[in-house]
Amino acid sequence: MNKSKSGKNDNVSNNDNNINNDNNINNINNNRYDSQPEFHTISNYPKSGGQRSFKQSQSFHEPKNLGARVTLSETKTFSEKAREHWTPERIKKVTSGKKYPILPSEGAELLRALGLLNADASMSADAVRKYIQINHMLLLLEPYFLELCERFPTVRVLDAGCGSSFLTFLLAWCFRNRWKKSAHILGVDSNEKLIQKSRTTAQELGLSDVLKFECANLQEFLWDTTYTKCFEAEAKRPNAVVALHACDTATDIALAIGIAQKADFLGVAPCCQAELARKWAKLSGENFTGAFAPVFANPNLRREIAAHLTDTLRMLLMRGVGYEVTITEFVPSQHSPKNRLMTAVRRGNFHKESQVAYTDLKASLGGQSIALEDLLAAGGGSVAIDSPTDATTKPSI
Numbered sequence: 017m018n019k020s021k022s023g024k025n026d027n028v029s030n031n032d033n034n035i036n037n038d039n040n041i042n043n044i045n046n047n048r049y050d051s052q053p054e055f056h057t058i059s060n061y062p063k064s065g066g067q068r069s070f071k072q073s074q075s076f077h078e079p080k081n082l083g084a085r086v087t088l089s090e091t092k093t094f095s096e097k098a099r100e101h102w103t104p105e106r107i108k109k110v111t112s113g114k115k116y117p118i119l120p121s122e123g124a125e126l127l128r129a130l131g132l133l134n135a136d137a138s139m140s141a142d143a144v145r146k147y148i149q150i151n152h153m154l155l156l157l158e159p160y161f162l163e164l165c166e167r168f169p170t171v172r173v174l175d176a177g178c179g180s181s182f183l184t185f186l187l188a189w190c191f192r193n194r195w196k197k198s199a200h201i202l203g204v205d206s207n208e209k210l211i212q213k214s215r216t217t218a219q220e221l222g223l224s225d226v227l228k229f230e231c232a233n234l235q236e237f238l239w240d241t242t243y244t245k246c247f248e249a250e251a252k253r254p255n256a257v258v259a260l261h262a263c264d265t266a267t268d269i270a271l272a273i274g275i276a277q278k279a280d281f282l283g284v285a286p287c288c289q290a291e292l293a294r295k296w297a298k299l300s301g302e303n304f305t306g307a308f309a310p311v312f313a314n315p316n317l318r319r320e321i322a323a324h325l326t327d328t329l330r331m332l333l334m335r336g337v338g339y340e341v342t343i344t345e346f347v348p349s350q351h352s353p354k355n356r357l358m359t360a361v362r363r364g365n366f367h368k369e370s371q372v373a374y375t376d377l378k379a380s381l382g383g384q385s386i387a388l389e390d391l392l393a394a395g396g397g398s399v400a401i402d403s404p405t406d407a408t409t410k411p412s413i
């Protein structure tokens with residue numbers, strides 16, 4: 017750490033906005049990340065520290081000044097620069113001493129390519145937040161992926177609504193450098209520009225054998241044909257389907273794809289769950305008189321409560337079709353309301369009580385279905401929620 021004459025820490029980077037300044041790194045950690053997130057089940061989910069507007073919450077996962085990717089040819093010695101820059105003291109300040117899967121001293125080229133490291137190997141304040149967020153997420157997902165690595169010679173992963181593909185790339189990096197296992201990871205998004213950018217980045221990083229990207233609307237996406245086309249291999253089911261902040265019902269589509277494909281593991285961080293709120297607004301306009309009428313009539317309560325209940329209904333549907341579901345926070349709730357991670361492991365035994373609980377809860381909420389129910393019903397007998405208990409199906413993980 018450099019010291020100025022005044023005794024204060026110097027900002028090593030030329031860019032004043034960088035939080036390469038060690039004091040700023042401390043501030044971020046002290047304010048937000050000084051402890052591991054407490055993980056809560058949905059039944060004791062904590063109240064958020066304060067209400068945020070929809071606009072504020074939207075900016076959480078895609079900070080505006082991130083993702084300005086660079087070509088790696090400009091920085092041949094970038095890894096060395098990063099190793100020099102990221103002293104154990106600096107790493108500790110960013111990670112608060114936690115064992116993050118990707119350290120900036122080790123995954124420098126990847127982090128640079130994703131726009132998370134500056135040219136001088138420092139990290140901007142926004143990048144530190146994103147870096148911490150994705151590492152927390154990876155820490156939570158890692159045990160599931162390690163289990164898949166043990167069971168399958170090549171782990172097949174679908175990232176549905178991959179967007180800028182931070183997680184997609186970090187997963188590929190972990191498979192290659194940390195878990196040292198073979199993987200086929202397919203990122204799908206309807207945004208052509210982002211898909212093109214991710215393809216270029218994968219080539220530059222030498223990850224294009226592990227990582228493929230396809231531009232498609234998830235509603236029309238076909239796993240089998242796309243997988244065969246991209247990896248030139250016989251189609252087999254995805255072992256994992258992940259969807260991070262896939263907007264509104266895109267999360268339901270991702271879950272439905274995973275369930276229809278009998279994926280061994282599902283991991284979603286839902287976002288903008290607006291479907292039920294829209295339906296409740298309509299019911300309110302039609303003078304709905306049930307117990308939830310006061311909620312339906314208030315836009316703020318309607319939006320907030322619909323988001324929580326959408327995830328509750330998703331959880332019940334997933335349990336009803338044979339998944340063991342866990343709901344946790346992946347970053348502390350004061351940082352963002354979009355911090356819920358739903359993980360689901362396929363056990364294969366349909367849980368009758370959850371099917372009944374779904375029907376009861378839906379009835380008490382005015383009888384409106386969520387997209388996942390409609391998609392599962394359209395998916396045929398194997399995934400329809402009223403499938404008979406399948407006690408003979410072996411747990412798949």
Ligand SMILES: C[S@@+](CC[C@H](N)C(=O)[O-])C[C@H]1O[C@@H](n2cnc3c(N)ncnc32)[C@H](O)[C@@H]1O
Binds near residue numbers: 177207210235
């Ligand atoms: C908020 S971004 C999240 C991106 C990324 N998963 C992340 O966490 O950084 C949501 C992404 O989902 C994509 N998306 C939403 N609905 C989709 C659909 N029906 N089919 C394909 N992509 C979709 C959007 O294009 C967008 O890139």
